[in-house]
Amino acid sequence: MLSIDRSIIDAIVAHARRDHPDEACGVVAGPVGSDTPTRHIPMTNAARSMTFYEFDSMEQLRVWREMEERDEEPVVIYHSHTATEAYPSRTDISFAGEPGAHYLLISTRDPEVEEIRSFRIVDGVVTEEPVRVVDATVDPNAVQSYMFGQSPTTVDYECSGR
Amino acid sequence: MAIEVRIPTILRSYTGGAKVVEGSGDSLNELLSDLDSRYSGLRARLVTDQGALHRFVNVYVNDEDVRFLGSLDAKLNDGDTVTILPAVAGGAFGFAAAAAILGHRAATRAR
Numbered sequence: 001m002l003s004i005d006r007s008i009i010d011a012i013v014a015h016a017r018r019d020h021p022d023e024a025c026g027v028v029a030g031p032v033g034s035d036t037p038t039r040h041i042p043m044t045n046a047a048r049s050m051t052f053y054e055f056d057s058m059e060q061l062r063v064w065r066e067m068e069e070r071d072e073e074p075v076v077i078y079h080s081h082t083a084t085e086a087y088p089s090r091t092d093i094s095f096a097g098e099p100g101a102h103y104l105l106i107s108t109r110d111p112e113v114e115e116i117r118s119f120r121i122v123d124g125v126v127t128e129e130p131v132r133v134v135d136a137t138v139d140p141n142a143v144q145s146y147m148f149g150q151s152p153t154t155v156d157y158e159c160s161g162r
Numbered sequence: 163m164a165i166e167v168r169i170p171t172i173l174r175s176y177t178g179g180a181k182v183v184e185g186s187g188d189s190l191n192e193l194l195s196d197l198d199s200r201y202s203g204l205r206a207r208l209v210t211d212q213g214a215l216h217r218f219v220n221v222y223v224n225d226e227d228v229r230f231l232g233s234l235d236a237k238l239n240d241g242d243t244v245t246i247l248p249a250v251a252g253g254a255f256g257f258a259a260a261a262a263i264l265g266h267r268a269a270t271r272a273r
Contacts, residue, residue: 023253043250052253057220057227064247073171081254089254095218097172097248 002102002118003132004028004076008040013106013114015042016080020108023053028076029067037075037102045079052091053079076118078104085109086117088126096121102129165193165238168245170219176204185244190221191234193244208246209234220247 008028016024025045028037041063046056067073077098081089086105088096096103099122107115120127164184169177177183183201187193198205210216214233221228222245228236238244 025250047251047253049253049255051255052251054251055249057222057229057249060220060247060250061222061225061227061245077250079252084254089252091255092252095249095251097170097218097250099172 001130001132002037002076002104003035003134004037004104006133006135008037009116009133011040011042012078012104013116016106016108017111019045019080021050021082022048023050023080023082024106025053025055025077025079027063027074028078029070029072030075032071032073035075039072050082074098074101076104077101078106080106080108082108086115088119088121093121093124093126096124099123104131164240166243167193167197168243170246170248172248173204173207173246176201176207187238189234189238190223190228190236190244193238194234218249220249221245222247 012026012028015026018024023045024042026040026042029039029041030036031038043063044056044059045053046059047054064074079092081087084107086107088103088105092103092105099120103119103121105117105119109115116131118129118131120129165186167183167185169181169183174180183197185193185197187196194205194208208216208219208221215221215228223231223236223238223242228234231237
């Protein structure tokens, strides 16, 4: 299961809507081993395409180094599909190179509907997982604070059984 | 001659879990052969059967993408750091079309 703060999901969806009809992509970093996404990093889609995304290799090096310096790892790697469902394509599966990451897909094909799904992709095998969106009731920037004493309300998106 | 090589999570199964290893060579090609002599199978994850750098990985010498430095022919010096990262790419497109775009992009960059 992916647990992610509502404010981060909102920022990811806003990024995807902004870049529509091109695909948008990015990372949410979190402390190593925590499985908790805390720092949203929108990335440039170097392909600037409606059907393909690619991190700029130099931006990626900078961001990956920064994560390492901060003892972080890419907890979530996201991108949007702008005309099709939020399910990994064969291209997505071929490229998936972070076995520890949650691969989050957002479809912007419907301007009114948020379509968000999360997957593990390991050795070419795709496993969908539920997404639990946590509404932090306090400072939206203090994402971790709810885990220690707050009682967040939650929204669970179940897998759609595929 | 020692070159520091930073290994991404997905390839650490080849290095016994090590995040940083050392190798030697005057070019990236030699370095990868040297590493493969100790970490068998590593080279094949980075280099295609046709002898080109795999498009699923990004390799950097210090702060530069080796695609701008001659790929496998990129020259190395003692004290250089080579960083390997998984390329992050994908999208709704079919793989063949995506590969064509990437191939085109690589060719354009090389000019």
